[in-house]
Amino acid sequence: xxxxxxxxxxxxxxxxxxxxxxxxxxxxxxxxxxxxxxxxxxxxxxxxxxxxxxxxxxxxxxxxxxxxxxxxxxxxxxxxxxxxxxxxxxxxxxxxxxxxxxxxxxxxxxxxxxxxxxxxxxxxxxxxxxxxxxxxxxxxxxxxxxxxxxxxxxxxxxxxxxxxxxxxxxxxxxxxxxxxxxxxxxxxxxxxxxxxxxxxxxxxxxxxxxxxxxxxxxxxxxxxxxxxxxxxxxxxxxxxxxxxxxxxxxxxxxxxxxxxxxxxxxxxxxxxxxxxxxxxxxxxxxxxxxxxxxxxxxxxxxxxxxxxxxxxxxxxxxxxxxxxxxxxxxxxxxxxxxxxxxxxxxxxxxxxxxxxxxxxxxxxxxxxxxxxxxxxxxxxxxxxxxxxxxxxxxxxxxxxxxxxxxxxxxxxxxxxxxxxxxxxxxxxxxxxxxxxxxxxxxxxxxxxxxxxxxxxxxxxxxxxxxxxxxxxxxxxxxxxxxxxxxxxxxxxxxxxxxxxxxxxxxxxxxxxxxxxxxxxxxxxxxxxxxxxxxxxxxxxxxxxxxxxxxxxxxxxxxxxxxxxxxxxxxxxxxxxxxxxxxx
Amino acid sequence: xxxxxxxxxxxxxxxxxxxxxxxxxxxxxxxxxxxxxxxxxxxxxxxxxxxxxxxxxxxxxxxxxxxxxxxxxxxxxxxxxxxxxxxxxxxxxxxxxxxxxxxxxxxxxxxxxxxxxxxxxxxxxxxxxxx
Numbered sequence: 001x002x003x004x005x006x007x008x009x010x011x012x013x014x015x016x017x018x019x020x021x022x023x024x025x026x027x028x029x030x031x032x033x034x035x036x037x038x039x040x041x042x043x044x045x046x047x048x049x050x051x052x053x054x055x056x057x058x059x060x061x062x063x064x065x066x067x068x069x070x071x072x073x074x075x076x077x078x079x080x081x082x083x084x085x086x087x088x089x090x091x092x093x094x095x096x097x098x099x100x101x102x103x104x105x106x107x108x109x110x111x112x113x114x115x116x117x118x119x120x121x122x123x124x125x126x127x128x129x130x131x132x133x134x135x136x137x138x139x140x141x142x143x144x145x146x147x148x149x150x151x152x153x154x155x156x157x158x159x160x161x162x163x164x165x166x167x168x169x170x171x172x173x174x175x176x177x178x179x180x181x182x183x184x185x186x187x188x189x190x191x192x193x194x195x196x197x198x199x200x201x202x203x204x205x206x207x208x209x210x211x212x213x214x215x216x217x218x219x220x221x222x223x224x225x226x227x228x229x230x231x232x233x234x235x236x237x238x239x240x241x242x243x244x245x246x247x248x249x250x251x252x253x254x255x256x257x258x259x260x261x262x263x264x265x266x267x268x269x270x271x272x273x274x275x276x277x278x279x280x281x282x283x284x285x286x287x288x289x290x291x292x293x294x295x296x297x298x299x300x301x302x303x304x305x306x307x308x309x310x311x312x313x314x315x316x317x318x319x320x321x322x323x324x325x326x327x328x329x330x331x332x333x334x335x336x337x338x339x340x341x342x343x344x345x346x347x348x349x350x351x352x353x354x355x356x357x358x359x360x361x362x363x364x365x366x367x368x369x370x371x372x373x374x375x376x377x378x379x380x381x382x383x384x385x386x387x388x389x390x391x392x393x394x395x396x397x398x399x400x401x402x403x404x405x406x407x408x409x410x411x412x413x414x415x416x417x418x419x420x421x422x423x424x425x426x427x428x429x430x431x432x433x434x435x436x437x438x439x440x441x442x443x444x445x446x447x448x449x450x451x452x453x454x455x456x457x458x459x460x461x462x463x464x465x466x467x468x469x470x471x472x473x474x475x476x477x478x479x480x481x482x483x484x485x486x487x488x489x490x491x492x493x494x495x496x497x498x499x500x501x502x503x504x505x506x507x508x509x510x511x512x513x514x515x516x517x518x519x520x521x522x523x524x525x526x527x528x529x530x531x532x533x534x535x536x537x538x539x540x541x542x543x544x545x546x547x548x549x550x551x552x553x554x555x556x557x558x559x560x561x562x563x564x565x566x567x568x569x570x571x572x573x574x575x576x577x578x579x580x581x582x583x
Numbered sequence: 584x585x586x587x588x589x590x591x592x593x594x595x596x597x598x599x600x601x602x603x604x605x606x607x608x609x610x611x612x613x614x615x616x617x618x619x620x621x622x623x624x625x626x627x628x629x630x631x632x633x634x635x636x637x638x639x640x641x642x643x644x645x646x647x648x649x650x651x652x653x654x655x656x657x658x659x660x661x662x663x664x665x666x667x668x669x670x671x672x673x674x675x676x677x678x679x680x681x682x683x684x685x686x687x688x689x690x691x692x693x694x695x696x697x698x699x700x701x702x703x704x705x706x707x708x709x710x711x712x713x714x
C-alpha cells in the first residue's frame with residue numbers, strides 16, 4: 001500500500017489550471033477555484049474554439065485537462081483524442097476495436113462518461129467492458145483487462161475513477177439481469193485487487209456481518225448475517241441487478257470510496273418479492289480492501305426503476321446546525337439524502353422536487369420511504385397500468401452530476417420534472433437477453449410550469465429547495481460552480497448557460513451550441529486565460545429517440561413521450577465548445 | 584361490434600398471388616373492436632413485449648431508437664421479417680434473436696400481431712383476448 005500513490009493526481013487536481021478528473025476533485029464537488037470568468041464579466045464570454053469528435057449519439061462526461069494537454073472521449077466506438085492546447089493539434093488518437101454486438105446491449109444509448117488520469121496514464125472504460133490504460137503522452141496501450149461479459153449484457157458506460165493506486169470501475173446491465181459489482185484494479189498492472197458485489201452472499205459483497213453497518217431503528221448497527229440473501233426469494237439475486245454505473249467519490253480521511261447501486265432486475269416487482277438488498281443503496285467501502293464500512297438502502301423493493309447510482313457528493317457542511325462530514329446524494333427516487341459519511345447515519349431525506357408523489361416521506365427511524373398505495377406498481381400488480389407516478393423512471397435527477405459551492409454552501413442540481421405511467425408484466429430470464437418487464441410512458445409533471453426540468457439550489461443541511469429555475473426540458477448536463485460566483489450547465493436544446501450562484505434565476509450568459517447538451521461543464525486555465533467548455537451531442541436516455549433515428553413520437557420505453565418537441569430544437573452531432581473572455 | 588378478419592392469403596396477395604388458393608383458409612389474425620385479438624395474436628403481443636422490442640421500436644411500434652414497425656411491416660416480406668429478427672442488423676443496433684426463445688418460439692404470432700398493427704386493424708398496441 002503506497003500512501004503517496006495518488007500524490008501525482010492530487011497535485012494535478014490541486015492546481016485549478018487542470019481539470020484532472022471528471023468532477024475536478026475526488027469529492028465530486030464540481031467546483032473550480034478559477035475566477036477570471038466571474039459574475040460581472042461572464043456575459044462577455046465568446047467561443048474560443050470548437051472540436052468535433054466525429055461521433056453522433058449522446059456525449060456525456062467531459063474532457064480532462066492535465067498540464068497543457070486535453071484528453072477527449074467519445075461514445076461508442078470510444079475514441080480518445082489527446083490535444084496539445086498550445087498548438088491545438090491532435091497529438092495522438094486511439095480508436096479501440098470493439099465488437100459492434102455491444103451496441104444493442106447498451107441500454108439508453110451508447111454513451112461513455114469519460115476518462116480518468118493518474119501518473120502519466122489515461123484510463124478508458126470501453127463499452128465492451130475492457131478497461132484500458134494508455135500512456136498519456138503517446139496513447140500507447142499499457143495494459144487492458146476485461147471487467148465483464150458483454151454477451152450477458154454486462155457492458156460499461158461509466159467513467160473509471162482513480163483513487164490512490166487503484167482504478168475503480170463498475171458495471172451496467174440492470175436491464176439484462178446483470179448482478180452488479182464494483183471492482184478495483186492496480187493502476188500499474190491492471191490486476192484486479194478486489195471486487196465487491198451489490199447483492200448475494202456476504203463474502204462476495206465483502207460485507208462483514210458484524211462490522212459492516214446500516215441504519216436500523218434510528219441508529220447505525222451491524223447489518224447481521226446474510227443481509228442481502230434474506231431479502232430475495234430463491235436464486236433471484238443471481239440475476240438481481242444493483243449495477244454501478246454512476247460517479248464515485250473518495251475521502252482520504254476515511255479512506256473510503258462512496259457510490260450507489262442501481263435497480264433490482266426485473267422492472268416487474270412481482271417477480272422479486274423482498275427488499276432486494278443491497279440494490280438501490282449508498283455504499284462506503286475501504287478503498288484498499290473493498291470491505292464495506294456501511295450501506296444504506298434508499299428504495300427497498302423498487303417498483304419504479306429508481307436506480308440509486310447518482311453521484312455521492314462529499315462536503316463538510318452544517319447539518320441541522322451541526323458541522324458534519326456529510327455525503328449528499330440526489331436520488332432518482334426524488335429524495336435528496338444527507339448522511340454522515342464517516343458513520344453512515346441518516347441525517348436528512350427530503351423531496352427535492354415538490355411533485356414527487358410515490359412516497360409521502362422517508363421515515364427517519366426506519367430509513368424507509370412511506371409508499372403511497374395508489375402509485376405502487378407492485379400493489380397494483382402486473383398488467384395494470386399505474387398512472388401519474390412522479391418522478392418518472394429517469395428520476396428527479398439521473399446521472400447528470402450536481403455541483404457544490406463552498407462559498408454559498410449550496411448544491412446546484414440539474415433536475416428532471418417528469419412523471420410516468422408504468423405497467424409491469426411477467427418476463428422470463430434468458431442469459432444475454434433483455435430482462436425489463438415493464439412498459440412506460442413519460443410526460444412533463446402535471447400542474448406545474450409545463451416544462452420537464454428545473455435547475456435548483458438545495459440546502460442539504462436543512463433538506464430544502466432554496467431556488468428553482470424552470471427549464472423547458474430536463475437539465476441533463478452536469479453543472480459547475482466556480483470561485484467567480486457563477487454556476488453553469490447545459491440544456492437539451494443545446495444552450496450553455498451561466499447563472500449567478502447567489503441568485504440562479506439571474507441568467508448571465510447563454511450560447512447555443514451545435515447540439516443538445518448532456519455533457520458536463522468543465523473549466524481550465526491555459527497561458528493565463530480561463531476557459532470553460534462542454535460537450536454537446538444529444539442522446540442518452542432523454543434523447544434516445546433522437547440519438548438513433550426517431551421517425552415518429554411515441555412513448556416507447558418511456559423516454560420520448562415527453563421529449564417529442566426536442567426535435568424542433570436540435571439534432572445529433574458530437575462536439576466540444578470552449579469559451580473564454582475576449583482578449 | 585366490428586369483426587375484422589384478415590386471411591394470410593390477403594397478406595400474401597402483393598408478394599405472391601399464385602399461392603392465393605391454397606392459403607385462403609388460415610386467417611393471420613382476428614380482431615374485435617380494434618383491441619381484442621385471437622389467442623395466437625395475443626401471444627404475439629405478449630412475446631413482443633417480453634422481448635423488449637418496445638425499448639427500440641416504441642411501445643406503439645411507431646419507432647424510437649429503431650424504425651417504425653407500422654411502416655416497416657408494410658415493406659418487409661414474412662421471410663425478410665424473420666431474417667432480420669433472427670439474425671439481427673447489428674451495425675444498425677438491431678440485435679439477433681436466435682438465442683431468445685421467446686422470439687424463436689413465437690415468431691409467427693409476433694408477425695401476426697405486428698402485421699395487424701401495421702395494417703391498422705389492431706388499433707392499440709395493448710391488446711386483450713377475445714372473450
